[in-house]
Each structure stands twice: as structure tokens, then as C-alpha cells.
Amino acid sequence: MSDxxxxxxxxxNPEKSLQEESDEEILDTDDEEELLLPRDTLLSAGIHIGTxxxxxxxxxxxxxxxxDGLFVLDVKKTDERIRIAAKFLSRFEPARIAVVAxxxxxxxxxxxxxxxxxxxxxxxxxxxxxxxxPLYSNRLEPAVIIVSDPKADAxxxxxxxxxxxxxxxxxxTDNEFTGVDFVIPTNNKGRRALAIIYxxxxxxxxxxxxxxxxxxxxxxxxxxxxxxxxxxEM
Amino acid sequence: xxxxxxxxxxIQTPICTSCNRTIPPGAEATRFDxxxxxxxxxxxxxxxxQFGRKYKCPKCGFMGP
Ligand SMILES: [Zn+2]
Ligand SMILES: [Zn+2]
Numbered sequence: 001m002s003d004x005x006x007x008x009x010x011x012x013n014p015e016k017s018l019q020e021e022s023d024e025e026i027l028d029t030d031d032e033e034e035l036l037l038p039r040d041t042l043l044s045a046g047i048h049i050g051t052x053x054x055x056x057x058x059x060x061x062x063x064x065x066x067x068d069g070l071f072v073l074d075v076k077k078t079d080e081r082i083r084i085a086a087k088f089l090s091r092f093e094p095a096r097i098a099v100v101a102x103x104x105x106x107x108x109x110x111x112x113x114x115x116x117x118x119x120x121x122x123x124x125x126x127x128x129x130x131x132x133x134p135l136y137s138n139r140l141e142p143a144v145i146i147v148s149d150p151k152a153d154a155x156x157x158x159x160x161x162x163x164x165x166x167x168x169x170x171x172x173t174d175n176e177f178t179g180v181d182f183v184i185p186t187n188n189k190g191r192r193a194l195a196i197i198y199x200x201x202x203x204x205x206x207x208x209x210x211x212x213x214x215x216x217x218x219x220x221x222x223x224x225x226x227x228x229x230x231x232x233e234m
Numbered sequence: 235x236x237x238x239x240x241x242x243x244x245i246q247t248p249i250c251t252s253c254n255r256t257i258p259p260g261a262e263a264t265r266f267d268x269x270x271x272x273x274x275x276x277x278x279x280x281x282x283x284q285f286g287r288k289y290k291c292p293k294c295g296f297m298g299p
Binding site: 057084085087088091144161162164165166167176177178179180181182183 | 262263264265266267269270272276278280283284285286296298299
């Protein structure tokens with residue numbers, strides 16, 4: 001919420017630093033290829049806003065550093081990766097796709113993603129052994145997993161590694177690629193950013209499965225994907 | 235995972251797409267179809283996954299992770 005306001009102010013600030021100006025030149029470029037959502041929608045949700053930390057792993061996805069020290073992601077690459085990830089997922093049996101979300105703001109959009117794509121949600125605390133303990137009666141055997149943050153969902157990433165399950169991860173500027181097979185660069189902490197990324201991703205998966213026409217939207221809105229602040233547990 | 239007979243050798247031992255080393259049977263590794271083109275099987279050994287090493291699809295050029 002706070003970064004949402006912060007960004008819109010930043011983008012319209014007439015006194016831009018040189019760095020910001022050169023940034024906008026590229027951000028405003030009318031790419032021939034359209035983005036999955038208008039750039040403004042992505043930017044106002046802070047999809048591109050990372051953290052004050054950058055890892056070497058994320059270098060290729062980082063666009064610049066803002067004067068306030070926040071590293072910013074390249075939304076074009078976010079868009080590209082969502083498209084490829086959706087293609088990738090469309091080759092799996094829906095129920096064998098598991099979506100992991102330990103962190104509060106990720107839980108609700110992850111569940112909505114599963115509702116739309118018929119994937120299996122694993123939200124809240126990840127029970128150790130859920131993938132890797134053969135003695136655990138409720139053990140799951142997904143064919144692929146999506147983690148909302150490889151740091152917060154480290155247990156799932158580790159167990160997927162043991163079991164040879166490929167891992168798709170939403171990664172911000174502070175994430176490392178340990179145990180990750182496919183990265184989707186995005187703000188993975190903001191409430192609105194997570195709603196948009198999971199909404200966009202869900203819609204793209206249905207389009208790739210040809211369950212949805214390329215110009216059609218899913219029934220649920222982005223707002224429907226957003227965790228409500230008053231909601232304690234989803 | 236490789237079978238050898240007198241006249242033919244069928245090599246099925248997977249090779250890590252990142253480091254080109256063979257992955258011994260039973261070793262921790264992931265395999266998946268190239269996320270982009272879906273036509274090539276990508277193998278990643280435990281080490282390469284641990285260190286987040288890049289892999290490149292020989293067919294479409296997709297670079298991961
Ligand atoms: Zn390797
Ligand atoms: Zn490929």
C-alpha cells in the first residue's frame with residue numbers, strides 16, 4: 001500500500017534525477033509486443049519494486065537502483081517470464097501443480113490461483129516431510145511447484161529438491177536461486193503486487209491451456225485475488 | 235540408466251544441462267521439459283541447482299533459472 005502511493009508520486013515528480021529520467025525513457029517505450037497488463041497497472045501495483053538488497057543471482061532481472069536505495073525490477077522480464085511459466089505449467093496435469101505460500105499476503109492470491117487453475121494450494125505453515133517423508137500419510141507428490149518466495153518457502157524448496165520436483169519461484173531482488181529451476185522476477189511481498197502477479201499468471205495458464213480465449217479475462221477480478229487486511233486467516 | 239549390449243550402446247545416462255556432467259542413477263536432480271519450447275529435456279544436477287547455475291536450452295536458447 002505504501003509503495004503504491006510512493007511510486008505514483010515518484011513517476012509524476014517533475015524534479016526527476018537523471019537516473020530516473022533515463023529509467024522512464026525505457027519504461028515508457030512503446031514496445032511492439034504488448035504486455036499482459038498495461039505498464040501503468042503493473043507499476044502502480046509496485047510489481048517492479050524490490051528491496052534494498054540485491055543478490056548476484058537476480059542481476060539479470062534488476063533494472064536499476066532508485067535514489068532511495070530500492071532496487072527495481074524490469075517489468076518486461078516479469079511479463080516474459082509469466083508467459084513462459086504459463087506455457088510450462090500448461091503441460092502439467094492441473095492437480096499436480098502445487099502452489100506454496102507461507103507468507104500472509106501470498107496465501108490468498110495463491111489460493112485464488114489454485115481455484116482458477118485447479119492447482120493444489122499449500123498455504124500457511126509447510127509441514128516438514130509433506131513432500132519428502134514417505135511415512136507421512138498425507139504426503140503430496142506434485143509434479144511441479146510454485147513458491148511465492150524461496151526464502152519464506154525454503155522448506156518446500158528443499159524437499160522439492162530431494163524429490164526432484166522442479167521449482168518455479170517468485171523472486172524479488174533479495175532472493176537467491178538455490179533450488180530454483182525457473183524464476184519469475186517480481187515484488188513478492190506487496191499485497192497488491194502479489195494479487196496482480198497471481199491473477200495475471202492464472203489467466204495466462206488458462207489461455208495457454210486454451211480454456212480461455214487470448215483476449216478474454218477470467219471471471220475473478222484482480223481485487224478478488226487481493227488479501228484483505230481484515231482477513232486474519234484464509 | 236544406461237544399457238550396453240555387444241553391438242549397440244544405448245546411453246540414457248542423463249547429463250546435467252548446466253555443467254555437462256553425467257548424473258548417476260539415484261542422484262538428486264531435477265528433470266523437466268524446457269519451460270519455453272517444451273521440446274528438450276533439461277536436467278539439473280544437485281550442485282547446479284544448489285548454486286543456481288544457469289542452464290540453456292540447446293533448441294530454443296531459453297536461459298534459466
Ligand atoms: Zn550440473
Ligand atoms: Zn527450449
